[in-house]
Amino acid sequence: MSDDRTDDDLEALRRALAREAAPAPDPEARARAMALALENYDRFQGRASGLRQGKDRPSGAGFLNGVRRMSGSFFSRPLLAATGSVAALGLALVVVMPNARLAEPPQTAPDAPEADARLAAVPEAGGGAETAGAPVPAEPRARSAEGAAPQTFAADEAMPMAVPPAPDFALSKQAAEAPARALPQGDSEAFANAPDNPLRVTAEDPVSTFSIDVDTASYAILRSSLRAGQLPPREAVRIEEMINYFPYDYPAPESGTPPFRPSLSVTRTPWNPETRLVHVALQGRMPAIEDRPPLNLVFLIDTSGSMQDPAKLPLLKQSFGLMLGRLRPEDQVAIVTYAGSAGEVLAPTAANQRSTILSALDRLDAGGSTAGEEGLALAYRTASEMAGAGEVTRVVLATDGDFNLGISDPEELARLVAHERDTGVYLSVLGFGRGNLDDATMQALAQNGNGQAAYIDSLNEAQKVLVDQLSGALFPIADDVKVQVEWNPARVAEYRLIGYETRGLRREDFANDRVDAGEIGAGHSVTAIYEITPVDSPARLTDPLRYGAEPPEGAHGDELGFLRLRYKAPGESTSTLIDTPIPDMLTEASEDVRFSTAIAGFGELLRGSDKLGAWGWDEAIALADGARGADPFGYRVEAVQLMRLAESLSR
Structure with a gap:
């Protein structure tokens, strides 16, 4: 019975293919596919402006160079162009199949205008926790057994080594x-x-x-x-x-x-x-929130070429936008950027001027090298001008940690930040992206700047660090x-x-x-x-020393x-x-x-x-x-x- 049904299905598929005419070629789609293929080829060959080779890391020799030469012969631009045409033809054949479904591509961070449009829907400063556009918190997971009380252990009972049956997890x-x-x-x-x-x-x-x-x-x-x-x-x-x-x-x-x-x-x-x-x-x-002192924030944003990735500057913009919903009118925000050089993008602005701040974030683009020292110096100058008696003033550095102009040694940067912290200005560091993440520099800056170091890998993490735990992150x-x-x-x-x-x-x-x-x-x-x-x-694991001093009895x-x-x-x-x-x-x-x-x-x-x-x-x-x-x-x-x-x- 199953064989007859299979034959019938195949015959129906043949009739459907005979009725369907192949779609006309789409020159624009083909051009886009070709451009993407050539862009990936350039990135593979190292001509794209994405990741940079580490300054103190070898660029590869011997076997790795041989692999690169061999791969160059296989992945020439003409061959990629021909391959792209074949791939486009294969895609066209898939499209005519009745009921065929293509897997959805993985999502990436949205473009900045779309992100800012969502952020603009967030209520003005002073709004409640239920801010529109913010991620919905994960629902609490049910306990292992329905209605069961939480498991506890007596003082003289060891925590369990036995393994219970594997629970049926639902991804949060x-x-x-x-x-x-x-x-x-x-x-x-x-x-x-x-x-x-x-x-x-x-x-x-x-x-x-x-x-x-x-x-x-x-x-x-x-x-x-x-x-x-x-x-x-x-x-x-x-x-x-x-x-x-x-x-x-x-x-x-x-x-x-x-x-x-x-x-x-x-x-x-x-x-x-x-x-x-x-x-x-x-x-x-x-x-209590009403007892919080006024807050002066300087967003020091890395806009160098390495920040182009969707998990870096685009996610950074969305993350800072989320934070604005928790600031109050008496709080101030300024924006300083650094790439080939540093500059002030937004002068100190009241936090309730959300459209002005979001517009300044929207204008940021990535490109150039990384003048980290110059950016830090300008951010500290801006912060000192904003500081007032009884207020909290903090520089929030957002970067992938790649400093390649000015002071690049973590110890020298730490000394610079340690000198500035005596003025009462705190420094926190937010890391974005992977591939050239300089966590060592980020840690040195945060530890010496009287601040916190966090890594933002998603908008959910931004919600946790910059919204849910904003008081802990910003108010010492x-x-x-x-x-x-x-x-x-x-x-x-x-x-x-x-x-x-x-x-x-x-x-x-x-x-x-x-x-x-x-x-x-x-x-x-x-x-x-x-x-x-x-x-x-x-x-x-160690025996008492023969001549070691014995602790006094009953001490x-x-x-x-x-x-x-x-x-x-x-x-x-x-x-x-x-x-x-x-x-x-x-x-x-x-x-x-x-x-x-x-x-x-x-x-x-x-x-x-x-x-x-x-x-x-x-x-x-x-x-x-x-x-x-x-x-x-x-x-x-x-x-x-x-x-x-x-x-x-x-x-």
Whole structure:
């Protein structure tokens, strides 16, 4: 019966083809196809103005040059022209097939006029959160079992290593609305990182000191790699930025107390039940919007030739347009651009003059080299002219990080920015695009400019950084925040800090108010995780020294260690000290603790760590999925999806 039906279908197809006349050739379509083919040929041969070769990277020799010569013989312009004609003929044959469906091409960022038309529909400054034209937040995912209560673990119970049945995931809107896109081919990306923090022996080195970090760039960069079907470079993975990408529901500070509140928890380690994890969590105060000081923003925008890509300047324009809906009439915006030279595109303008600001953004085009030093200097001059008493003034640098004129060395740029920060002007950095992303320079600028570094890979990420978390990104509540933990050798034999490799400080830096550290913005939460080994644990990796000093019996026996924090009020030069003991007491692993632990494990797996033993992708995914909680914007379910994708790519 099936064979007869197949014959009938084929006969019907023949009759349909006989009736249909082939469409007339379309000269315009053929010309467009030819132009695109030749443009791609030029890009392949290196004549297009897109990606630039890194200044300090080899351009290729030997085998690579042989491949280029061989490919040149195969991909000549005449041969491409002939191939384009054949491809056009094939497309015409497909068109006449009844009911044939062509796959839709992947979406790219819309052209600037269309984007600005949508942004123009956003209500004026002072409008509510439901701004027209903004992305719709992802709906919270249902719990694993309908009506089931969130899973908790007792203080003396280890986080699970068993793997539950794989849940039926539905891709979050945030992930679905950002179509996969291959990464540009380039070898000039540079990332800021350092070797993993080593295991420390408490009796020899009991004090750990570091600067807090609220940057999120690393997580967004690794997400863009995974969505493009590639594992991220190991050096792009900074675990503290992965953990701190997510909001947590830590206890907020009470009225009349310091601007942030520390919380401590001690739980069993999921990958090693014989050790413990100590979570140090800080939650910043969120002032009411009406209590926010006036804000002066200078958008410093890279318009060099490398910014032509749709994921760079076009996305940048849309991202800044989204932010305007959250600014108030008393806030001011100026725009400075830099390419071959720097210039002021928009003089300081009240934030409620939206059409004027959007029009200035719309006029931006990419082209030329990258005069980064000149742009920074002009942006700081503009910011100093805008600054007023009691106001917050910030330069927001938007770039792919490729500085090739003026000062290009990250250390020299850092010194320039460090000099300017003393005037009270903050500097934040937003990265766009891949292929020549200079994350190392971006990190140096943000860390020395008292600001945050974020990477924008989609309009959804722009919504998160510049709209949902605008107060935390732009309004500081504590400067130069430092953390110091002194571990008790009578209780802790060994410890290691997970992440924060680029944020380490010397012990003497803690009390030195001239040493710069990280900032906490309004409503920000910060998490740091230590893995510690109790003195009587079989997981201990080092033996006691024969001639080592024995800790006195009963010395602070109820304490694992002592936490000290230092911070400065914005604009102040003298720090304030907060301290509290870390009790030697197992606590219940809350949802936030379990999820942040899973993300730490995610980072360790991406970095190829040898600290996890047999604990792997299945366990990390199960732990994260069981701790997603309400997740109103879908950030946590997206993380689980990325973990599953990373598992597949790592095989």
